[in-house]
Amino acid sequence: MSLKEFLLAVYERLLEFYGYQRWWPIDTSYHSRMDTDPRDEIIISAVLVQNTSWKNVEKALERMKRKGILSLDFVRKVDEKTLQELIRPAGFYRLKSHRLKEVAFFLNPTEKVSYVKRQELLKVRGIGKETADAILLYAGNRLNFVIDKYTHRLMERLYGLKGSYEDLKETFEKHLPKDVEIYKEFHALIDEHAKRFCKSTPLCGGCPVKEMCISADPSS
DNA sequence: CCCCAGGGACATT
DNA sequence: AATGTCCATGGG
Numbered sequence: 001m002s003l004k005e006f007l008l009a010v011y012e013r014l015l016e017f018y019g020y021q022r023w024w025p026i027d028t029s030y031h032s033r034m035d036t037d038p039r040d041e042i043i044i045s046a047v048l049v050q051n052t053s054w055k056n057v058e059k060a061l062e063r064m065k066r067k068g069i070l071s072l073d074f075v076r077k078v079d080e081k082t083l084q085e086l087i088r089p090a091g092f093y094r095l096k097s098h099r100l101k102e103v104a105f106f107l108n109p110t111e112k113v114s115y116v117k118r119q120e121l122l123k124v125r126g127i128g129k130e131t132a133d134a135i136l137l138y139a140g141n142r143l144n145f146v147i148d149k150y151t152h153r154l155m156e157r158l159y160g161l162k163g164s165y166e167d168l169k170e171t172f173e174k175h176l177p178k179d180v181e182i183y184k185e186f187h188a189l190i191d192e193h194a195k196r197f198c199k200s201t202p203l204c205g206g207c208p209v210k211e212m213c214i215s216a217d218p219s220s
Numbered sequence: 221c222c223c224c225a226g227g228g229a230c231a232t233t
Numbered sequence: 234a235a236t237g238t239c240c241a242t243g244g245g
Contacts (some may be wrong), residue, residue, distance in 0.1 A: 023226085050227040056243060059224085091225090091242040099228090128228045150227065164234095191226055200224090 002177040003080040006159060010209055011182065017208035021188035024138045027065075036071040037110045043072065044137040046088040046131050047099050059089035075104035099126030103135075113140040129165050137187075141180050145172040146187045150194035157198060157215045 001009070031038045041061070048057045057167045062071045063086045068078060075083065075114045083097040090096060106124045107113055113135060121132045129147070136144040155161040155168065161169070176182060197207045202217075210216040 021245085046226090049225085051225065052227085053225040053243075055225085055236095059243085089242060092227090092240045093242080095228090095240055126228070130227060134226080146226090150226080189228085195226090 001172075003159070003161075003171070006212070007172065007175050008177075009212060010158065011186045011189065013175075013209050013212070014193055015185065018189055018192050021192055023184060023188040027061075030065060030070065034069065034071075036069065036073075038099060039110050039113060039139040040072045041070055043103060043107060043110070043113065043135055044070065044075065044100060046134045047096055047103060047126065048087060048136070050092070050131060052091050056090050060087040063087070063089065069208070072107060072110055074106040075100050076108070093127070102126055107135075110139075114142070116140075118144065129169075133169070137180065137183055143173070143178055143180055143183065145169050145176070145183050147172075148187075148191065150191050150198070151187070153200075154190055154194055154198050157202065158209065158213045160214055 024045065026038045026041055028038060030036070031041065044064070045057050045061060048060055061070060064074075068074050068082075068086055078086075080097050080101065083100065084093045087093050087096055087100070102124050103126065106121070107116070118132060118136060121127055121135065122129065127135075133144045133146040136142045137146055147165050149166060152162075161168070161171065172183075172186075177184070193208070197203045204210055204213075204217045206212070207216060
């Protein structure tokens with residue numbers, strides 16, 4: 001089986017097992033009610049979720065909706081101290097309030113997310129490769145595969161596939177169909193699978209891709 | 221008590 | 234290029 005066939009087979013098996021993940025969750029009724037851009041919610045939460053559980057991000061988003069406005073305009077206008085208190089549950093709150101300001105001024109207007117160059121987005125302080133690719137893919141609907149530590153771990157275990165962030169990103173983008181919906185779902189499925197089975201100490205018993213994994217423990 | 225979460229910047233080796 | 238440290242809240 002070629003790498004191309006392998007990646008697609010893993011994707012289809014994970015999709016079959018877990019179903020559609022539908023990242024990024026968006027409160028569409030909020031944005032139509034408040035006349036705010038849903039892409040703002042994705043951009044803001046992409047920063048908030050850095051090394052943080054989604055659960056804690058949701059708490060911060062709720063506070064922004066309740067005591068502020070969940071939009072990049074609000075982030076630009078609110079004073080940093082207030083912003084810190086709103087996002088506190090997401091952790092690293094002093095760091096992240098500054099990062100939110102940086103990205104909110106850079107992605108102004110929000111429409112810029114659909115044409116800005118990746119290299120330019122990466123110059124924003126606080127926006128690394130994963131956050132940049134997540135913003136481009138999920139908010140910009142652009143063909144940018146997102147790599148994270150789960151992707152590294154899973155691919156090394158499944159196929160012995162190692163490499164830098166850019167190496168892995170190129171591999172996925174070279175072999176997968178050029179389809180943003182597949183990019184979005186596959187990344188989400190990889191994360192879900194890494195959390196449920198392919199943890200730091202893997203739970204190979206019941207793993208949906210055990211049969212295609214070079215390092216699965218056959219006895220478990 | 222421990223470890224980890226949908227990372228990134230910066231320093232050190 | 235690889236590894237270490239800091240940033241912080243919340244849950245298991």
